[in-house]
Amino acid sequence: MLNTEVPTVNRNLNSAPRIVGKLSEIVYACAEEKHQTIVLSNLPDDGNQLVAEAIHDLSSWADKPFFILTCQGQAGRNTRINLTHPVHCELPELFTNNLLLEPLHGGTVLLTDPYHLPIHQQQALLNLLADQLSLKLIINIKSFHRDLPQHLSFPLMKDARTVKVPSLRNHASDIRFAANYFLSKANLEWNKNIPGITEDCLQQMLLYPWPGQLPQLKEAIRRAAFLAPPNGMLELSSLPSQIRNFKATDRDFLKEAVKQAEYEMIYKTLRETNNNKRKTAEILKISRKTLYSKINMYKMNSYAQVLS
Structure with missing residues (x-):
């Protein structure tokens, strides 16, 4: 499990203290109800993927797989569904081989652009993912047309909860939450035990405007953790120079x-x-x-x- 607070790393999700903020409220609320379909909006694709991963990581089913299915085509014509994370492959037998995705049972799927699929395929996909595989369904619509209400009437999105993910700028609690979440991920990736982030490092991250949003913050923390000592706090000196040296008058x-x-x-x-x-x-x-x-x-x- 992942830590979401400073200064201690806690691998037990249920006992980890929470940082309260708009982003954390969204993530925790979505992670508490497995059978509620979520539609993510307002972030570039990579940002929505990171939010979906956080929902999965902070859920009670985090020990199950997280994966992404991408729907491609032209409004019902020449449509195809590909597995695009954590590996890339085509799935031509998705609807004919009932055991194809069985090893992913009980996890979380991020489904991208399902409106490309004809209605009957949407219904079949909903039956497969939600009913047969008992997956948490999170939908990422790259093309948010102004007829979004029509999209929400489609089978996959009929009872979905639409969530508008906030920008990091001027949201201090969101930056704290995301930075500590990404630090926990980095600890697992680099096999380190960095217990938290120093206050001066956090203050500099709060000052920085993060034009690249969540993906930029993740990469900054990931890089800093890789270069940091394995057991010490993450310090200001570990941040990339453009962030470390940034001033509001730059x-x-x-x-x-x-x-x-x-x-x-x-x-x-x-x-x-x-x-x-x-x-x-x-x-x-x-x-x-x-x-x-x-x-x-x-x-x-x-x-x-x-x-x-």
Whole structure:
């Protein structure tokens, strides 16, 4: 089990003290009810995966597998379902081989873009994952169209709880919770026993705006833990230099943060519109010429390949 508090590592989930915050409230609430389907929104794909992993890790069934199924296709045509984490493979026999996923029974599945599937396949998948395999079902919809209520009427999402994951910026308790959760993961990965994070290190992490959100925080903690002594506290000196040396008046960094926010907004809107440039420009209230210029600047020319 994983620790979610400073300063002691506690591998017994039920006795671990909790840091209260919006993110932790979401994670713990979703981890308490296995049969409630969850729809995650408001974060890039990697961020939603980390939240789904946290829900699984802090649940009573954390000893069971966590995996990701990705649905691909064009609104019911040429659809396929692939296993994309922790390994990659196609699953052409998913609906004909009842024992294919049996070793994953009782765990958690993150299901990406299930609206690509026709209704009858959604129902069959729901029966397989929830009923036969008794899995915690978490849904990640990459393309949150404005007809989301229609998505929620689909079989897989009919009774789902939609959760809006907050940004890390200006959410001190969320940063504390996530940092200690990622430290526990790093301890397991690197076979270390780092008991916690020093206060000056935490304060610097609270100051930093985290434009890369949860994935950036995870990688910073993971790297710092790898380089830190095996039994001492995680100190400020272990953080990456761009985080360790950041000051609130750092103009160059703030410019980069603005660019990162702009990139994420364009990226998200292109997904929402299924790569429709005209609609994207309208939503962002910029000209198509400006949109194309920014797509070139951020090297997003191959974006259509991401959607396929």
